[in-house]
Structures are given as structure tokens and as C-alpha cells.
Amino acid sequence: MARMKFLCDADRCIECNGCVTACKNEHEVPWGVNRRRVVTLDDGVPGEKSISVACMHCTDAPCAAVCPVDCFYTTDDGIVLHDKDLCIGCGYCLYACPFGAPQFPQKEAFGVRGKMDKCTFCAGGPEEDNSAAEHEKYGRNRVAEGKLPLCAEMCSTKALLAGDGDEVADIYRERITNRGGRPETWGWDTAYKKSDA
Amino acid sequence: MTKSIIKASRPLALAIVVGIASLSSTGCTQRSEITWHEPGVYKGGDDPLLAKQRDPQHIAALKERLVMGQSDR
């Protein structure tokens, strides 16, 4: 089976932050913790591009590799989850993550780290699916209900896609083909040395 | 004659007795209250989602939902 993946089409992302608030909404994530963030490069100048970033659910997850209490596990389809009961809040996973996905809720005004929190691909955690305990600790478990991450399902322009990696690639490939002779994908300019009009 | 053999084997018997005694007073045996750390192996709770994700019907449902909701219809 293919792995679950996110894909953010930077040519459609308009930095509307719909993905960010959809996630906050669904999981009641507290102020200060953003499982998903939109990053904008070249803000305000031609060439501006935005991309939505959260946990990438890496196949060879650095966070899992460095965790001193081994609280991470990966499902068969590639979703990286963790057990908050085991987590000691050391922050080492944040060091290791290339995307800054691990977040630590501010316990008080002076920022003492609590348990690590991160994007769960809307797949909850090691608790009974859709139980109250799972909801309190990890947020909603949409995957168990047969749904996909809300950030992607609510993306305003369908820039953010989430689901079976093969299918996501198919959707994206169709889009690229539709764009046809209007290449705007990343790297195209570099590859074909097109100058900025 | 027997007396001389016993006399000759006394250091050996002593060594054996001392050896057995010292061996039994070390902590080399595995005791139940010690946790053996296996690095890289998940130590948290069980997640029923893992089993669900292996169900082919569930996988198909998720694929269908992706195409239904996230493609440009």
C-alpha cells in the first residue's frame, strides 16, 4: 500500500491560512501552538511563493530516531504518531526535525515546555479511536472515521493535498498536464533558463 | 594412602568451594525488576488505528474520499 503524504502546490497556495485554522478548529489546539504554518518566501516581491508546512510524516523519521523514550511509532501507511504519556518534553525531536513540526504548548507565560504536540495527519494517537481521551490529548481522529486531514480537505484553492501518496501524485500530475504550456512549477525556470517576463 | 590424597586435593576443593561461593554472590543473573532497554523500539500504548489501517476496505474508502474531495471536479 502507498504511504500517506502531504503535497502543497505552491502555485495554488495563496497563504490564506485556511489550513492553519482548520487544524486549530478540528483539534482545539491552544494559542501558541501551530501544528501547521504557511511559510512565504520572497514576501512582497515578484516570485513570492507560499507553502503550507506541517509534520511531513517522514518514512525515516528523525524525531523517532532521536527520541530518548521512544514514544514515536509509524503506521503501516506512513503516519508518524507519538504517545504523549511517554513524552518527557525534552525537545530533542524539535532539534532533529528539518521542518520544525514538533511544538510545545506554553504552560505559562514564561514558556516552560509541556508535552510535544504535532500534526497527527488527523489520525489521533495511541488511545481508543475517537474516544474522549484521544480527543483531549491528540485531537480528532478523522482517519479512523474514513476521512482525511481537514487542512487539505478545507484548503481554499486545493493547493494542499493529503492522502494516499500515489493518488495525490495523480491529482497533481493531472493539474500539471492541464497547465501544459504554461510551466510555473518549481525549478522549471532553472531547468529551462526562462527569464522573468 | 587416602589421607595423603585428601591432603593433596584440599587446596583444589577449597578453590572450588570459594569459586562457587563467589559466583553465587555476583549480580550477573537477570532479575525481573530491571528493564532491558531496546533502543528504537516503540514503548508507548497500543493504537487500534494500526489494525484499521491494514483493512483494504478502509484503504479504499480513504482513496475514494481523496479523489472525491481534493481533485478539481
Next chain:
Amino acid sequence: MKLIKKRDLTATETNSVVKNILGSAVDRRTFLRRASLGLGGTAVAATLPTTMIQRAEAASAVGAEGDTEIRKSVCTHCSVGCGVVAEVQNGVWTGQEPDFDSPFNMGGHCAKGASVREHGHGERRLKYPMKLDGGKWTRVSWQQAMDEIGDKVLDIRKRSGPDSVYWLGSAKFSNEQAYLFRKFAALWGTNNVDHQARICHSTTVAGVANTWGYGAMTNSYNDMHNCKAMFFIGSNAAEAHPVAMQHILRGKENGAKMIVVDPRFTRTAAHADQFIRIRPGTDVPLIWGLLWHIFKNGWEDTEYIRQRVYGMDEIRAEVAKWTPDVVENVSGVPAADVELAARTMAENRPGTIVWCMGGTQHTIGNNNTRAYCALQLALGNIGVSGGGANIFRGHDNVQGATDLGVLSHTLPGYYGLAEGSWKHWARVWDLDFEWVKNRFDTGYVNTSGDVEEGDAPVPFANPMNSAGIPVSRWIDGVLEDSRLIDQRDQLKAMFFWGHAPNSQTRGPEMKKALETLELVVVIDPYPTHTAVLPDRKEGMYLLPATTQFETYGSVTASNRSLQWREKLIDPLFESLPDHTIMYKLAKKLEFSDQLFKGIKVENDEPLVEDVLREINRGMWTIGYTGQSPERLKLHLANKHTFDVTTLKAEGGPCDGDYYGLPWPSWGTPELKHPGTPVLYDTSKHVAEGGLNFRARFGVERNGVNLLAEGSYSKGAEIKDGYPEFTADMLKQLGWWDDLTAEEKQAAEGKNWKTDLSGGIQRVAIKHGCAPFGNAKARCVVWTFPDPVPVHREPLYTSRRDLVDKYPTYEDVKSHYRLPTRYGSIQAKDYSVDYPLIHTSGRLVEYEGGGEETRSNPWLAELQQEMFAEINPADANDASVRDGQWIWLEGPEGGRIKIKAMVTRRVARGVVFTPFHFGGWFEGKDLLDKYPEGAAPYVRGEACNTAFTYGYDSVTQMQETKASLCKIIAA
């Protein structure tokens, strides 16, 4: 490494672990006190997660306990009309799901739409009626509030007349509430009623309706899939209409060329093929510059113009003055860029034009909008799928509120204020016309001095037939010398019913006006900036209204489609739906019987469906007659059957309809007209959504035929132009006997707008004709101050060298009842002391005055501080660094303390501020003036505190896109 085996966490420890994730459980007040050591955002950041309380309930609700009900509504934040699907358990809104079925958003939401569930928490909402007593907010009951407010207002009526009470309504009313509100003001006896459209697209409606008949978006967001070119001018769709970008980008991926014109390099511009940076306020020069190339190269559609356009030659004459070098000098756009854009539009048809506030909010807003129309008419792009004038409206129901007449210059359906219109509505309302007339200040005689011809428009002496004061000028209604106001007395009481004040200009004067009024009533889910701006001790009331999620009704999206909203949850706290409040107040003011005649009222709540049916019985002008509650509910249940590009249902229960029955949906609901997806599209039969330009301006002018020539909608039996349909015309055509006996009785002596049976419309359509006639669009509006659109410099301009050649208007003695200044302001040179152009706009995270969205923690977290975008060069000139506190000061003295964001997004010489912030005034955070527990998380200066005088010459739209300012490091 050997580890000692952990013991299992005990139950209590697990709970504390959970609490640590969610935040500590200390009392919020002590928390904030401790946290206030930090600066603004960080202090708030340390606050408890606000959803603690409801979350606990919700958490227990998740799972097998409560049955999950699915209810459907429509987002309340913008006119795209995204579908909202709510999961409700035990009356609590526990989840939000994407509405994949909706053809408008197909599940998508922007930050605001994705967070609407917070409305169901309402932590910072106004919870119960409050009264300002000795400077403190005290809780009162609804009964007490109604009694006190009613008594005060009746007292003012006795002393100063009904026109001294201002009823400021809302673009966030549902259609039914908007209609009731206009009727409310009418039966109170005043035209001093208005809403956000005045300061949003009023110049659009005036300019566009006066060009070809209706002033609304001609095509739809979905139709943009079919565009070959898209021209955005003054529209930042990526932030103002994010989900519309789904359709725009699909259009772009289908091959459309995208041109964005804006003073800033916006997020929309980031997706454009061509970005044109323009000096604020120079839209007309640019458009005429485009047409200069189009005419020069013969790219215009001459056949289309011959058949369907009047006055293009006069446009040509004006355009001839706008040669490339002149255009470059005035607008700052290089000649090559203008030519490229013109060529792109000419070679890629059909193309659409999109404009928003960037084009409308000027003293010459009506010129801008008409210039845009002229461009599209020249290219033959109107009435074509993939073309059109795609005007993106603002608030979720500003289109509906505009259509239903919450405006000071008209009645529902744009009927106007002439006696004939009042008589029509009196018939619909089943009220005696004389009774309605006598509700007005009939004894008032215009004593505001001589009004000469040439001052446009000439006010009537009778308050019933003269336009009331618009929201952009309410301050002057309070503060201006009462002898100069064309009504008996100044405004003494004002109702801010779903309308914030920080979206209007001239903050310091506004503060004074709010302090001068005898009574201020805010009816809103939130206190708003109104509650905290004035320094008052009493005479202010805050009444909690529900959001649209706690009630139900219909809403009209920008593309004219009506959608039905279901009620998701019961009203929170003590809030009441707007129509219930209207009932209670009308009862106190003793006209509830008339207001709700024919409308069932149960437990003080009027039946929404009955109101829609009354609307259906009276709104013949724009075809709000076919959208019955039943048809709309059927559409709601079958959203998925509508095609995503054409919006047509093929098969299924709604077979043949267009989604939302976009108006005009002619005739009675029994006629089952499918709605008109693309206006003025002659390729279809009128019965199937086709149309042509409206015959509104007469049959002939200066010997030239104003009716269409040889152009008509498919299947029309009159294969040429024709005037609007009247009973007599039917008789002349020999179609009178197609009417039933009942229809004949109702239609005798009437026309297509006043025939309550709908028979005239039905018969006209039966013969393939448009009920409103078939005429040419006109590029010359002979009743406007500038018949042919011309350029005029903004009142506060930095280009003093252009003021002589392109001066503003002369001061007007009376317009919308008030003296209005133009030239006397522009005469003074402010550009030395205030060298920077000040323009304002939107942010995606917030909406309107901002109180609602800034009270939503999920949104507030994303934009925590009010700021100004400043170009690096200007920042260096003022010795200001990125992130520093600055004072931004306007030439009328308003000054705001905000953060500087140094960015190249704005050009040198231009400063941009977002307008959504409120709760501060001139450097002071007004937090402690809010009622307990009802302050938004994020507060900041309102940019309009520093914005200035300047009003459109036709609609009194305010000039918030081109003013002046200076920056000083704080």
C-alpha cells in the same frame, strides 16, 4: 543503558498530564495579570485556551453518546458563499466538515471559514443586554432595554422628528432581516437607513446599473473557468475572496492570462502573468490608456458596439487625450506595460474584469466603474461566458442587503423613492399609502438655502422622497449645523445594527459625534469599536444579536445566487436573532402590526419563510420573485447535482435550475424560471437564463436610437430592440389575451415592475422577450456630474502639478441632505507636510470592522498587531525600522500608533494600512472600556482614524484608497 522500570501513571497524574497539554487551570484574571508583563501578543499567547469549557463538553460529546446531526449553512464572512457543514451534538457545535457538495467552494475555506465553529463558543461575545450607567457597563433585561430605548426614541421623534433617528443596518443580515429592516425604517418614517454597501460597492452599483441596467456581478466566480483573460484592478482576491481564487487559478490553468493592477504587489499579483503598479486614484487614466491602444489598433468589437452600445464615440473622444506619455505621467504605468495589457485583453477573449474597493472607494468612484464597463463593452466582453464584469462583493450578504434596499436612496428592489415606488410597496405590504406617508416628517420644508440646478441631485423637500443621509456621512448628520442639513434637525439617536464604526473615515470627528448623540444603540454579537470609542457616561446600549449560525434564512452571494441557511445551534447566552429584536422594538414603537402584517410571529420571532414569500411578491425589478423557500431548500438538499463550471443542474430534483436561482429569476415561483447565471447573455432564451441589456434610459437621445439594433436574446419574437413591458405594450403587441383573467385584473394599467400577478413578465418571457426591454448599454450617463468618465485627482493628492488639469469637483451645497466639500479641500496643499500616499485594504484573517474575527482566537493569533506597510526608502527617510512603533498622522489631524512593517510590497511614496483593527484610539488601548469578558483578543488602531474627508460625487462613497499621511518614529 539500564533504566528503572517506570510505574504506570496513576489516574490523577494522567489528568494533570492532560491539563499540562491544555494549559494550566488557574483563574483567567490572575493569569492575565501575571501575563501582562509581556507585550501585547505574548501576553495573550499565555492565555488559557479559550475553548476549555466547551471543549470539555465537546470532548465528552465525542463518541457514541450524542447523535451527531449534520446541519448546513453558509459562511458569514464574504460573498463567495462557501458552504459550511456543521456537526451538532446535543445542541453543541462540535465539529466542522468540508462541504464538498457545494459548487461554490467544493469543501474549501479560507482562514475565516475554516474557523467559524468558534462562533458556537463565543467566548468574547456580548452575552446579555447592557447599558452604560455612570460610565460602567451594567446588565439589563431585554424588556428594560426595549422600554428605555423605545421611550427615548419616541421622545426624540416628538422633539426633532423621525429623521433624527439613524437606522444603520448590516450587510450581514439575512435577506429576510435586511428586508424587514428597510421596511422598519420606512414605517418608522425615515430614509436615514443605510449599510456597508455605501462604503463598499455603492459606486459600482450606481455606475454599472446606469450603464446597462443592473449593478451586480454579471457572471460568477465559477464562470471564470472559462476566461481567456482576467483583468484585476483594485482587487486582492487572494486575501479578500480566497476561495474565489480556486476558480481563478483553475481558469488560469485552463490558459487564461492574468493581469493584476494594484498599487501594491499583492498576494494576488504574485499569481499574475502581468503586474501593473499604479498610483492610487488613477484608474481612469489607465483604462483610457488601454482603450487608446485598443482603438488605435482597431481591436474593438465594432459590430457589438453598433448593435448594443450607445455613446462609444464620446468615449473615443475622451480616450484620444490619454496618449501613452500622458498615461505614464499621471498613473505611473510605463507605456510598454499598458500596451502589453491592452494587447493581452484584445487577443484573449472572452476576458473578464474584476474590481473591488481599489476602484470604488474614490471621489470619482462612479467614473472608475463606468470606465471599466466601457472597456469591456468596447471589447464585446459583456454577456458572454468567460467575460463579464465580475464584481466581487464584500460581506456575505451585502448583495442581498443592497438588493433589498437597506439604502438611504431607494426601497427594496431599487425601486427608488418616488411616489410610484412607495405606492407599489404599500400595496405589497397591504398598508394604506397615506398612512405610510404620514409616518414621515411631512411638515418639513426645505430651508437649507437655495439649491441651484447643477448640484446633483436636487433634493426634494419631502423627506419621504429624498435620499437620506448615507453611512459615510452620519458624523456630519450629527455635527453639521442643522440649518445646513436638508431635514428638520440633526441626528440625535443612532442604531449601529450589525455595522462597525471603524470602517468609516475621520476618527476624531467620529468620536465627537458619538459623544454628541443623545442615544447610541449597538445591536451586534460583539460590542464593536462603537462601545469603546466615545467617552460617555450614559445613553449607550449594547444588545446581543445572534450570528447567522444561530438562526436561518436566505443569503445572496456575489454572483446573485441565493442560498438557504439552516439553523445550526440555538442562540448563545441571551442573544436574539435580528428579526426577533426588530419585532420587539417595533412592538414598543407601536408599528409591529403593520410591519408584520401577513407574517406569522411566534414567541416574538417572525417566520422567516413568510418574509421571503413577501419579498417574492414585491421584488419584480430584479427577479427576486422566483426564489421561493421551497425551491431554495431543494437546492440546499441537492447541491451536488450542480455542475461546477456552468452551475446548472442536469438531472436530479433541480433539473434545469442554476444553483441558487441567480436573480433575475423571473415571474412567480410556479413559473420555475431557472435563474440567470450570466447576465445579458443573448445566446440563451430568456426562459432559460438568457437576457439582454435593460431598457432603462429612454428610447432615444439626441436622435440616436437607445434600443438594441439587431441584437436580441435567442428565440425572442421581437427581433430587435424594444422598450420595457407595460400592460399597454402587451395590448399593442396583441399578447394581452395570453394573460389569465386574474392576471389581467392585476396587470391592468401596470408594468412589469408593478404587476403583482407576474403575468406581464410571464407573457413577455413566453414570447422570448426580456420583461425589462432590450436596449443598448450606454457609455455616457447624462445625469451624472461627469457624463463621460474623466480623471480627477483625489482630494488629498501628492501630485500638486496635476491638480490644475484634473481638478476635483466644486463644493456642493446639498447632496444626500448634506453640504459636501471638494474643491475647497483640494485647494490647500498638504503634500509637503504629508508627503506619503495613504491607502488601505484587507487582510485575509479578518473581516470588516474586525471585532468578530479578532475575537476568534484561532484567527487573532495570526495577526496580532496593527501595522503599516512602508517601503524601505520611506522608512529610511523617516528613520523608522522594521517592527518599530510609529505614529501615522493624516492631514485632518487623526493620528494612530502602530507598528512599521518595512517591505517592498508597496512602492516608494505609498503607505498601506489594513482597516480591520479597532479598540485603540490615538495611542491608547481601550481595553478597560469594554464590557467584562467581551473584548477582542487583538485590538489595535483603526486606520480610518487617520483617513480623511472625500466623497463620491454620485453615491457619497468615502475615499479610503487615496489620501495622504506622514510617518514619525514613536
